[in-house]
């Protein structure tokens with residue numbers, strides 16, 4: 001219903017457009033852009049009229065997009081618009097529903113009947129009257145901006161076109177449009193293009209307009225690739241649209257992108273050998289039928305395109321794969337980027353406008369493709385959910401029992417994620433011990449595989465161990481309980497499942513009661529996910545805090561309690577703050593972080609001298625970290641962003657990002673920790689290397705991750721350890737000569753060029769899960785109770801072996817791969833080598849992570865290793881005589 005006020009605004013707005021129109025001498029409808037032989041509602045302004053320029057003349061800015069779509073929804077009874085969320089930078093994410101006005105008036109019923117298809121309890125009869133639901137996604141990668149521009153003509157066409165074809169399309173479908181999935185990345189991109197655009201478009205690929213650090217715009221504010229977020233949904237943007245996606249369960253979802261400029265035009269289906277095994281063949285067959293109108297359009301335009309030789313439907317966290325394990329069809333479209341308004345390529349000049357036309361026209365074509373296959377799509381969805389029971393019956397695993405140990409926050413986030421995907425989670429009815437791990441009912445949950453989301457559960461829980469193809473567009477595995485560091489076991493017996501399966505779990509943020517005011521000190525354990533946030537808060541408020549290097553038994557107001565290694569103790573001794581102020585801080589922590597705080601009544605150990613007292617040398621002082629995170633164009637923006645996000649958003653810990661190019665001019669003494677994440681380090685020999693040596697020796701902690709660890713190990717770590725003078729070795733020289741001779745010999749392999757595509761990826765670890773042996777007595781391993789740890793791995797480089805026998809906090813296990821693909825050679829090469837090294841240098845420390853402990857903000861299970869390196873890097877000692 002439109003209010004009088006909004007009518008007034010609309011009339012005002014239209015008057016303004018007419019003025020714009022005359023000013024720009026716009027003539028009618030853009031014939032190249034829009035289908036011919038269609039008339040358009042004259043009361044609805046075209047994108048050209050609204051923008052005051054032709055589509056493609058300059059990219060559409062976010063505010064233009066928002067204004068235009070809101071206006072269309074106001075003017076047309078075929079469209080509604082809703083703001084479904086906001087980006088980190090506070091930009092709205094708009095969601096449009098387009099259908100016939102009669103369907104709009106009947107929306108509740110249409111939606112209910114449609115949702116019944118994905119609910120096995122409802123026996124919805126499919127009728128010819130039911131519309132098919134199509135979802136068009138634009139701009140999950142903000143840099144690929146022609147998709148966002150295509151949203152304007154798409155919405156305009158759906159609102160204003162007149163005649164039989166559009167009536168048929170709208171009567172038979174509900175079309176959902178998320179005009180911009182990633183508004184911050186998009187705005188970043190457009191700002192660059194507008195800053196360097198010329199009045200005379202410059203196609204020279206060397207021109208600055210075309211040479212932008214696209215990673216900043218591909219990703220969201222914190223550097224997350226949102227097209228890897230369909231499963232993990234750790235960011236506000238995907239949380240907004242996944243909520244809507246499940247609310248609608250579209251039959252067809254299409255994702256619009258751009259790829260490299262030298263390609264042609266890609267759309268699904270992808271590489272046939274790289275479909276995830278859980279994707280039903282029928283879904284893929286339907287896809288081939290749906291794309292027909294899009295193929296016909298491109299043929300009619302005599303435009304080159306391709307399917308099948310590049311992109312795949314393997315990683316289920318992408319917009320083109322996720323729908324395929326949720327009863328729908330997902331598709332990907334990729335236009336060759338024009339990197340601005342136009343650019344020279346090997347295939348001639350590529351224009352932005354051409355991409356808008358292709359994306360817009362194939363959007364409509366795909367919506368038509370869905371209508372052409374409407375009954376099949378609806379039936380497919382219904383069967384998919386009705387069959388869930390049979391699939392569950394045939395599957396050997398009946399349920400999973402899952403625990404995060406004593407870490408309620410991690411359990412909360414894990415269950416929240418499953419619930420977000422409409423997966424039911426249940427209480428564990430009774431304690432059970434499996435493989436030596438006791439699942440306590442107060443700290444564990446059960447996931448029943450016999451539920452409508454059976455396929456998705458398997459997509460999240462299955463271990464990936466067999467592959468038809470060794471090349472992956474993204475990671476080869478993403479087993480969620482491993483990422484979250486959960487203990488989990490499969491239950492393969494229905495009777496046992498029934499014994500364990502309780503009521504539906506009521507997932508709530510952990511709530512703990514405020515601590516009693518103690519006589520002597522406060523203590524909290526390090527097991528909770530948010531303990532680092534609590535500790536930083538304490539240190540930031542100027543309180544003195546200490547960490548227990550060994551377990552101890554303390555007397556608390558509620559009796560004696562066994563405290564584990566890593567327990568944080570805040571006593572009243574020597575504090576500047578008053579006891580009341582300290583108590584208030586502790587109360588806040590209990591409330592905000594959900595951390596249980598013990599009130600200690602005495603400094604004396606309950607067991608006398610067998611365990612340390614609170615004043616023991618084994619309870620060591622810790623200091624507030626001041627963190628420098630090296631950023632910049634040479635650094636892996638994903639890695640950097642993940643750290644920034646973890647500290648800034650989750651842990652409330654400030655961090656300073658400094659461009660690597662500026663590191664020569666920095667006063668390092670301002671910082672206690674410097675982090676070098678993954679990135680390009682070849683030949684990186686900066687002038688300030690010596691300053692880093694000195695800074696570490698005088699007490700700084702240097703942290704390296706992935707290539708950052710390799711660089712530190714070559715330039716700093718090994719420089720100090722290897723004190724023996726280099727001696728000429730005859731043996732070594734002979735070996736080298738022999739190697740060179742071998743290389744000349746005939747037994748060098750020779751392969752047919754046709755094998756290259758298949759052989760190239762053999763040595764890559766594109767993202768697999770490895771297991772490691774964690775030393776939980778080392779301060780960098782504090783907070784963990786399980787020595788067997790799952791690690792996300794996507795490099796093949798090796799960390800050096802430290803001469804310090806206590807320095808290897810994690811070593812890969814003997815048979816290291818748990819899930820995902822790594823060649824036999826790589827597994828052999830990596831087994832038993834260090835995955836995490838922590839060693840002292842002078843007064844400081846060097847900590848090296850072979851892998852990324854913060855991968856995609858999904859690896860809750862390894863975040864704490866990284867956070868430990870910020871708080872506990874100086875509490876462990878080097879070996880004697882080091």
Ligand SMILES: [Zn+2]
Pocket residue numbers: 141144257258
């Ligand atoms: Zn993309």
